[in-house]
Amino acid sequence: MREWQKETVYQIYPRSFQDSNGDGIGDINGIISRLDYLQKLGIGLIWLTPMYRSPGNDNGYDIADYYQIDPVFGTMEDFENLLNEAHKRNIKIIMDMVLNHTSNENHWFQEALKSKDNPYHDFYIWKDPVGGHEPNNWVSKFSGSAWKYVPKLDQYYLHLYDVTMPDLNWRNEKLRNKIFKMLKYWAAKGIDGFRLDVINNISKDKEMPNDTFATPLDDGRNFYTNGPHVHEYIHEMYEKVFGPNNFVTVGELSSTPISEAIKYTNPNRQELSMAFTFHHVKVDYTNGNKWTLGQYKLSDLTRILSDWQVKMNAHGGWNALFWNNHDQPRAISRFTNDTKYRDQSAKLLAMVEFGLQGTPYIYQGDEIAMKNAYFTDIKQYNDHESINAYNELLKNGVAKEKAIKILQQKSRENARLPMQWNSQKNYGFTTGQPWLKPLHHDDYSVEKVLKMKNNVFDFYRALIFLRKHKQILINGQYKLLNSQDNSVYSYERINNKGKILVMANFTDQMQERKIANGFDLLLGNYEGIKLNKGTVTLRPYESVMLEK
Structure with missing residues (x-):
């Protein structure tokens, strides 16, 4: 077992985490001020989304200078201080790195x-x-x-992404050497790894043929996703940077089949530590189209999660487990109930994630059950992708009201709301005008949640503790119990010492299910549990982790 396999990663979107100087944008000193909070949560690594100098057309994923911290976030001295303070608390730092493209200002x-x-x-x-x-x-x-x-x-x-973000030519050896030199610069600073943005797109088909458009996925990606030399390029990075520095690395691998993800993450191949894949968070895309009012079936969600669990485990791959990130709307608003059963829903999603095999990721605010923004006007959005999608929807005849509802469900801006720290103005995120307007109709904050009995934050702490101390959660085999169940997700983790059973009711109705005898409660998101002669009765959005 590698050490990071039992740790939990906390993702920080710096712009929205904590502002220390009143300019309305989160910054490095703001992160430093919250390290004790993260240490209390129990996480072992922090993933920071990009803080390099950038014009900000894609919130930092358009890098103008790979060697400089953007002044909006602070100075290089501030960053070095963050590294030191995090390491004092036994927290590692993973930086986000964009190697598929740069800013046109680079x-x-x-x-x-x-x-x-x-x-x-x-x-x-x-x-x-x-x-x-x-x-x-x-x-x-x-x-x-x-x-x-x-x-x-x-x-x-x-430019596979924004027009201001031209794609790099990885076939050019001089470019690759420039990139390796830059990665070594950050390694010398003392960071602990990289999250690699859209890394599976760096190798394009040399012929660059037209795509067929036979399906919504035929938009060119067939000729640049997991391209002809991508594994060769990543292995070269491993040999020159990742391996010598003992880095933890996670690749963002959109539109990647399991067979390819195994290649990226099997340690014998010396490429990446783990893989972010997105099939499970596309389960509510209608016919593959993101910008729709989508519905999902639980059996589809559990089938996707289970395929990845079983096949990655069988062939030495390793999953990065997540529900949320800066590019995904909040899962609590998407897959469960963020009103009447808000706390139960947040805990249910956490338990399902932490029971699976892989390295769990918490996105800032998950631990206090933050929910979608539910913006009502396109003027409230900053995100280019969302604004472009809205305009495209209107052009295609979709009514404004419906287009806004689609954004309320699918826009990544939902995850970028400022962190809700306390009951003060702007939730204590900033004393100035926040870069993105926070909610004004939500009373949840870190301050409030920590005062609640059996709160979501402490539930995450318990799960993080279990991950560190239950070997079965790291190496246990995975088994889905009922692939056709559209109400309750039930799976087991099994090793030669015992079993852990996770059951999660994704409905607002009571659900009764049979279970084998001999299980005891390890953790639940309600007080008490209704076990009776081989059956368990699950209340609305109830989840339990049982052990024998």
């Missing part, structure tokens, strides 16, 4: 624009027009064409 791209002969030109992916049009029909993740024309050069550059 020095490399500014040089690339000067001429086709400039040595930096080939750091990016350029193509000549085809018949006076784009080189192919690939679509940007942010909608529209994935190509941008530059008249001066009479060429198009590829």
Whole structure:
């Protein structure tokens, strides 16, 4: 067992975590001020989303300078202080790193624009027009064409994401060496690992053919997702940076099948420690389309989770377990009940996650049951993806009211609300005007939750403790108990010393299920549990972890 396999990671979205200077944007000193809180929670690692110098067109995932901390978050001295203070508390720091693209303000791209002969030109992916049009029909993740024309050069550059984020050309060895040098710079600072943004997109098909558009997934991704040299490139990073520094690494692997995720994370291949995959959080996409009012079936959700559990375990892969992150709406609002059964729902989702095999991730606010923003006007949104989707929906004839409801359900802005610390103005996040308007109709905060009996925060603490001390949760085999159950998710973890049974009622109705004899309660999200002669009665959104 590797040490990080029993630890829990806490994701911080710095912009929304804690502001220390009143400018309305969270910062490094704000994070430092909350380290004791995170130590009390019991987490072992912090994942920080990007804090490099950036114009902020994609909230920091558009990096203008890989070597500089953006002044909005603080100074390099502040960052070094954060590292030291975290390490004093036995908390490791994982930095987010974007290697598929840069900002168009990056020095490399500014040089690339000067001429086709400039040595930096080939750091990016350029193509000549085809018949006076784009080189192919690939679509940007942010909608529209994935190509941008530059008249001066009479060429198009590829941008799989925002038009201000040109894709890097990993076939260029000089580029790769520049990247390795930069990664070593951060390693020398003393960080403990990287979360690698859209890392499975860095190797594109050299021919770059048109996609078929036979399904919603045929938008070009068939020719750049898990591309021809991606494993080779990541192994090279492992040999030069990850391995020598004993880094914990997690790759964001959207649209990746299990067979590929195993390759990325099997330790014998020397690539990544673990994989973020997203099939389970796309379960409410209607026919693969995100921007719909989606419904989901529990049996579909449990089938997806179970496939990943069984197959990754069988072939030496390792999952990064999560419900929420900065790009996902809150699961409590999406899959459970964030009103009447808010506490039970938050605990249920936590128990389901922590009972699975993999490394669990808590996204800031999960531990106090934060919920979706439910913004009512497009003017409340900052996120480019959400605004573009809204405009596209209107263009396609969707009524404004319905378009807003879709964003209320699916927008990633839901997860970016400022952290709710106390009952003061702006929940104690800032003394100034927050960059994103917080909710004004929610009374949940860290201050309030910590005063509640049997609170969500303490429930997370209990789960983190169990992960560290129950070997079965690390190495136990996984078994789904009823694949057709659309009300209760029941699974077992099994090793040669015993069993753990997790049961979670995803409905607001009482549910009765049969269980084998001999189980005792390990943890539950209600007081008491109704066990009676081989049956368990689960109250609305009740979850239990039983052991024998």
